Amino acid sequence: MTTATATDKPAPAFRFNKLGTGSLQLDLGLLLFAIIIIALLAQWIVLDESALDGNLRTRLKPMGFVGPDGVRHLFGTDQLGRDLLFRVLGGLPWSLGISGVAVICVAVIGTFIGLVGAWYTGIVRTIVLLGIAAMIAMPFLVLALVVVAVVGRGFWPLSLTMGFIAWTAVSRVIYAESRGLLTREYVLAARLFGVSKWSILIFHVLPGLRPTILVMAAFFFAVLLIIESALSFLGLGAPLNAPSWGNMLSDSRQYLTIAPWMMFAPAGAIVLAVISLNLIGDGFAELSRKRARAVEV
Amino acid sequence: MTETTGATERVGNDEFLLEAESLKVTFRAPGGRKLHAVDEISLGVRPRETVGLVGESGSGKSTVALTLMRAHEPEGGRIIFDGQDITHLNYKELMPVRRRLQMVFQDPYSSLDPRWSIRRVISEPLKAHKFGTRQQINDRVAELLEQVGLPPDAANRVPSQFSGGQRQRIAVARSLALQPSALIADEPVSSLDVSIQAQIINLLRDLQDRLHIALLIIAHDLALVHQISDRIIVMYLGEPVEEGPSDEVVGRPQHPYTVALLSATPVPEPGGDRKRIVLTGDPPSPIFRPNGCRFHPRCPIAQDRCKVEKPPLKEIAPGRKVSCWFAGQLDAPRDLWALKDVPLPPGVEAARRPSESV
């Protein structure tokens, strides 16, 4: 019997730097995002509930203004005297939450539909592709308006609306990639062993899709954040009083000439969040490139 | 079709474990035309026998393999495994068959999921057929690794840590997991280095001896197929053109294509600059097939009849089949050789009987 000697090559893990994940972008992105999360937690721990109440005597004060109670308003106050920084932090759960839920919906629905389209052929595939095309043709804004008109505003209506409409781009990408992955010989081998189609999709195809899904999720998170802000800005999103960043921007429009600093806080928050998410997405992309090189050898 | 009440009736030839009867496979080519990948092939593999299916690209040999495994649906004919017609069984009904009929693929780099550990790769068929507890599965994996000559700690590694030959061993281990009684190997060594090919070929042969498996090996290398097979079937453009015991087909080929293939295979023996039969023209397309004998455009001895009438696959002796108008006329191959003044490949001399000397 012939025997073979196994080579002693090291396991092909991409090497972690001493600190960090091996990708500069990912590090930066995570760092920024961490700042955001810390700020999120901080508002519940450090700051006083009452800071959200407005004090009409200190309304429309510029950045750095120190109020009578000794509180320094780093970003100034708004038209009701509310500290803007604190309001921005209060808006975190809204904005991140709405987009976060939406991203999860988008990822799940998009992946599922992409997989179904890739696996089946014939009439099922045709229906799926037509369905995707039809969905793309739907005007997003109109749908959002309709939903808001019917259901009203709020966290769940907005996030689920976005989630159930925006998945089309994901499904197309997943469809294309899955088709490629399904041509691999190990998929054929699994079929010929009698492995069920769902086992194949979940255990062979999905792991191969993971980098793509992560990257798309990061970028979509940013996109949906902006959309949410835009919708709130237009008055279609979060309820009027909620400290959503879009709302705050909308408020700041009226006072643009007399209190221009009102827009700095929410705009800054949006920019920070979007940049960090984009960096995270870039970072995922780079890591998956590196990993793919190691794995596919 | 057989009934499924009480005792099931056996179909097909009892001798064969795996059998194809007049198998026909067509695909749709771009432009709506038909691609005739396989056109009426019948073959059978007995238990403990090795049958080699040999041909060049376009011969349809890989399609035969995949169709036997039911990866493609045949347009005509039937597939019989252990007396049971499996041609139209559905996914669920095929499961017991899949336990016993397995396949090894050509490319060891894409037939194993690169993200999976070897243990997971080999235990995939075991899990699909609910083999047993996790401990039982692990034990079986260790047993299989040993059978193919890999160390037990290989189970924890990933495919990228292994060479091509080692990966092919893993693929073989995986295909043996459920103790199949028949194995189809589709070009199992073509992508490996020459010195490694022999390792895998010997492995397959050893395993076949020990585990009493029926082996159908698909390859384009006639020398390799001759080395390992008991019987050879030569395919051209989707059809079998010659069949018989290996030594017979190689020693006394009766079809001009077999002669040409034999002559074209480079052999590392001195005197290599012998003259050979070199076919003119390109391999034909399975979409636009020639009339009459499919081989006639490239055949060195084609006659008018060959261009119009298609020769049937005739059994000129027990187990010996040829589809050529000149088949069985023992003179024909000698004429071929004489025609082109081609010396026989080495080792083949022994097969010639003295009474047949020219």
Add this chain to the structure above:
Amino acid sequence: MSVATEGVADAARTAASGETILSVNDLVVEFPRPGQPTDFRAVNGVSFDLRQGETLGLVGESGSGKSMTALSLLGIVPAPGKIIEGSINLRERRIDNLPINELRKVRGNDIGMVFQDPMTGLNPVRSIGSQLTESVLRHQNVTKQEATELAFHALDDVGIPSARERLEAFPHELSGGLRQRVMIALALINHPEVIIADEATTALDATIQAQILDLLRERLSSATMILITHDMGVAAEICDRIMVMYAGRIVETGTIEEVLTSPRHPYTVGLLSAVPKFDIRRPKLVPIPGIPPTAEDIVRGCPFAPRCRFAEPDCDQRPPLEYAEDRLVACWHPRSPSERSK
């Protein structure tokens, strides 16, 4: 051992009697290998002479360095690899350290190369006629009309039917065999001194390979050619002399007859025993255990020793390429003819 340094050039003079066209001396091609004590040597001290009119075979498996050697001759070693030692001379002229514009004149004009995969060797978006004429116009001083005529003749010479019409065809419109003929035409069109064929027939069907080998043998019988292949049988078909390579080194040289009838190096012996040869007696194939060293491995002493049946303690020193009777072998214990079969 002063015999060794002279011997290399001497041995090259055995078969062919023409003058030396190409001379390679102690060629070393290295790839950086971060994290390891030494870099990886894909070609580790290769020397040989190519004489006019001979067909030299470079035979080896993957990792042997045969392709890298060929690429070095044309200066197309892929980055980050580099030639770090040795020299390559075309006639009397050193070509391994030429500036790029001089090197371009050598490629296609003095040395022509036929690659394995015609789909990557030929530009898929240009007609084959235009690729041929482009090469002609770059190296020869002719008009466009004359270049087209030369292209037509080149295609005709390599046996492409309807050559005139085929000038307009694109590579994907041709079959594998015809594409390979086009590659050969492209390599030959400027009448180079040397042709290098790198696994030129590996991707082809057996009967088509026979056609191409026939073409190479007949039409180029007087050409000076290096044929790189892993298939000893192919080398047997058209080579006069061969060099067997393993792990970046030459381990054996000789005429094709010599090497096939009495291989000296255990690797060559193993290679020949591992290949099926239509032998009715059906001797069991004797594989070479283990695998060749990879780019990650560090090789000490004789690179073949870990797999060698005949290895002895002194094989932990690298054996030089020197004479064993009449041929060059890199082994401390070269086999003699009687020991060949098992």
